């Protein structure tokens with residue numbers, strides 16, 4: 001089994017890179033886990049209280065559950081991944097069943113920050129895009145897909161996203177084995193990662 005961690009600031013293109021990698025691989029060989037699924041369950045807070053949470057701080061993620069799930073998969077056991085709603089800003093009652101596969105990809109802004117999680121990765125990747133590029137992409141995505149308005153996106157960017165990026169995410173780049181520049185679509189880097197995975201899949 002090969003476990004790959006893919007980190008990088010919000011909007012850098014982690015999900016896009018993962019999809020590009022996975023699209024060309026056999027479906028039954030890869031399982032993708034998003035750190036976003038592991039935001040803490042905030043069902044006990046009101047919507048107004050959830051609005052004040054710093055979703056870019058490592059404490060906002062249930063790393064214990066994510067780590068235990070990875071260990072379960074590594075032991076050949078299935079897991080039930082939580083479902084997170086960005087609109088409700090909490091966990092939903094349902095879960096998604098995932099079975100272990102030869103390749104496991106874990107993506108999220110903070111996956112190289114937590115030392116215990118980092119230890120589980122065979123390959124650590126950091127996707128880089130400049131902060132202005134990331135902010136533009138984030139704005140477009142949050143307005144379209146996450147039900148936020150422009151004032152909320154910009155307020156959160158200034159008060160949580162940017163300071164947490166500088167304090168935690170950018171410094172975690174030093175743990176990466178591979179850094180993918182992604183100001184523009186980077187098919188060469190995606191091909192390289194895919195080649196590494198294919199080699200692993202061919203090795204008994």
Ligand SMILES: Nc1ncnc2c1ncn2[C@@H]1O[C@H](COP(=O)(O)OP(=O)(O)O)[C@@H](O)[C@H]1O
Nearest residue numbers: 010011012013014015016137141182183184185
């Ligand atoms: N290299 C790129 N050039 C332009 N737009 C991109 C690029 N990579 C991703 N995007 C777009 O930016 C937005 C955020 O990308 P996404 O992959 O969701 O980032 P992340 O998962 O890191 O937050 C999406 O709308 C995506 O289509």
Ligand SMILES: Nc1ccn([C@@H]2O[C@H](COP(=O)(O)O)[C@@H](O)[C@H]2O)c(=O)n1
Nearest residue numbers: 009010011036055056086089108109161
């Ligand atoms: N309720 C929430 C929870 C998280 N976020 C933001 O998501 C970002 C991480 O996801 P990416 O897909 O962009 O990597 C993170 O920066 C949080 O601020 C949110 O907006 N609402």
